[in-house]
Amino acid sequence: MCKLKNEGGFGFRDLESFNMAMLTKQAWRIFTCPNLLLSRIIKAKYFPQGYILSANIGSRPSATWRSIFKVIPYLRAGIRRRIGNGVGTSIWADPWLKDGGSGRVFTTRSVSTAFPNRVADLINPSSKTWDLDIIKEVFWPIDQERILAIPIGNLHAMHRWLEDPLHVITECRGMDRVWRSQPFVELPASSYQSPWDLMEKLKKYLSSSKFQLATIIAWKAWDNRNKEKIGETGIPAGELTSWGQAFLETFKEAQLPPTVKPMIAHPREWTRPPSGVIKINFDAAVPRGELYFSIAAIARDNGGDCVGWKVESFRGSLLPVECEAKAALLAINMAKAKGWESVIIEGDYLQIISALRAQERDASSFGAILEDCLNIAKSFQYCVFNFVKRSGNRLAHHLAKHLAMDCKEGDDLPVFLADII
Known part of the structure; x- marks a missing residue:
């Protein structure tokens, strides 16, 4: 009776599997909503010093807790941590790497030292990037690549459990x-x-x-x-x-002959910002097959004159969208450091601009970086996010691609870019 209809059965639900699914859903709710009354009661009795993933069955458990405890392995297998500041994430116990498998590191933990223990220990607090020296010293090569593929934000965003x-x-x-x-x-x-x-x-x-x-x-x-x-x-x-x-x-039956769809007219050329407003264009360059990427931001005023630019390079193999998110963060951090009150942040990656315009908390791999951008944006009197096509973002694009520059920050536009708009 529980067989699929196309296998000759009635397609009734497998009641045991259905029950396990409902219990897993309840365990997930306890895990992600710790302030609920049920969550507080369960935690106080069965895991007062930890969280549900590390809980034990305990002594004289209730029927409710016995049932929930059985599905904890299923919950543990289907979640991972999205890295914010890394303070609450264990390197060795938590699933926090985003590739397939368990999401945990393969490297064996050293028995001679407790450091590093938290993901925050692997982040350089001054540069807000991965500490390559620690990573190369502690982890096997396969884990080094996996760690460098994880984007981190501005260390303001907290970690989050993701399904x-x-x-x-x-x-x-x-x-x-x-x-x-x-x-x-x-x-x-x-x-x-x-x-x-x-x-x-x-x-x-x-x-x-x-x-x-x-x-x-x-x-x-x-x-x-x-x-x-x-x-x-x-x-x-x-x-x-x-x-x-x-x-x-x-x-298939509802398909109509193809028609010409109206196109959204995105701007193709760079335009000057209003008087008193600074426009900052950003972009990222991801060389094919290389384990590094670069990001750039350039600010111009109402007269079209450059008032500041910056280029940064990082080791890692992030996705292009994650690199673009880092570039957007560079632009808005640059505006804050310069003390500008009214800014336009403009880029050519529509997914990033759309997410920033929506101002919603994003659970994607680059969501923590966008949260940083939105938090900083609140400090300005005026801050909007604009999309422009690549042809209107050429200056930021050329800056991001130019990695051989000795000086990677300045107020005056480099001479070799003077003819690029």
């Missing part, structure tokens, strides 16, 4: 059974390093129509997770395949 999207799509809430059932039985058994890696392998081993179905199912699995967070009911995992097939057929 792993890959775990949600492939394992959680019965999704592991979906990918082992028809029409996906031809998929080879393998572990996936990221949601992108999952999509690449699905595309490699599935036909076009099955790949379309797989992407719909993955999307709906994440939608189910979002609905559960606000108390709504999602589609059971056992019904996802049949729901996805119906959705795909409806989608």
Whole structure:
């Protein structure tokens, strides 16, 4: 009766799995909402000096705690920490690396010293970047690369626990059974390093129509997770395949002949800011195949004259969007250091500008950096974020690409950039 409909069953929920999913949801709520009355009671009795992931069963546990305790391993497998200032994150015990697997370091901890212990110990407080000397001394090469791929902000943002999207799509809430059932039985058994890696392998081993179905199912699995967070009911995992097939057929039937869509007219050229306002353009350069990136910011006044510029380079292999977020932070920090009261922060990466305009707390890998930007923006009398196409951001782009400069900060525009607008 609990078999999937396309396997000849009735598609009823597996009550045991459904119960485990609900218990895991309750454990997640206790974990992420510590001020709830239930959370405070459970913590006071069973883990007063820690948090739920490190709790023990305790003596004479209640039936409620016995049930919740059983699902803690499932909760632990599906979350990781997003790094803010790193103070509350254990290097060795917490999952905080963003690639596949457990999210923990592979390096064996030294028994001769307790340092480093927290992720904050790996961050240089003056430069607010990873301390390369400590990382190279303590960690194996594989972990060095994984750590340098983690973006850090301005050390104002606190850490945050995040649900792993890959775990949600492939394992959680019965999704592991979906990918082992028809029409996906031809998929080879393998572990996936990221949601992108999952999509690449699905595309490699599935036909076009099955790949379309797989992407719909993955999307709906994440939608189910979002609905559960606000108390709504999602589609059971056992019904996802049949729901996805119906959705795909409806989608194909509803397709209309392609029409010309109106284009949003984004500015293509740099324009002067209003009188009394400083415009700061930012950009990032990520050389292909290299383990470093650079960011730049250049400020100009109403007359179009340069009033300050700065270039910084970092070791690491961040995603382009994460590098652009760092560049936006450089620009707004530059404005604050100069004492400007009214500024326009302008860049050519639409995802970053849109997120800053929305002023929402972002749970993405670069969310902590955006939180820093938004916190600093509150200190200005006037601060807006503008998007301009690459052709209007050429000066910041050329600055970011030029890494051979001896001086990487100044008020006057470098001579070799004088002809670039």
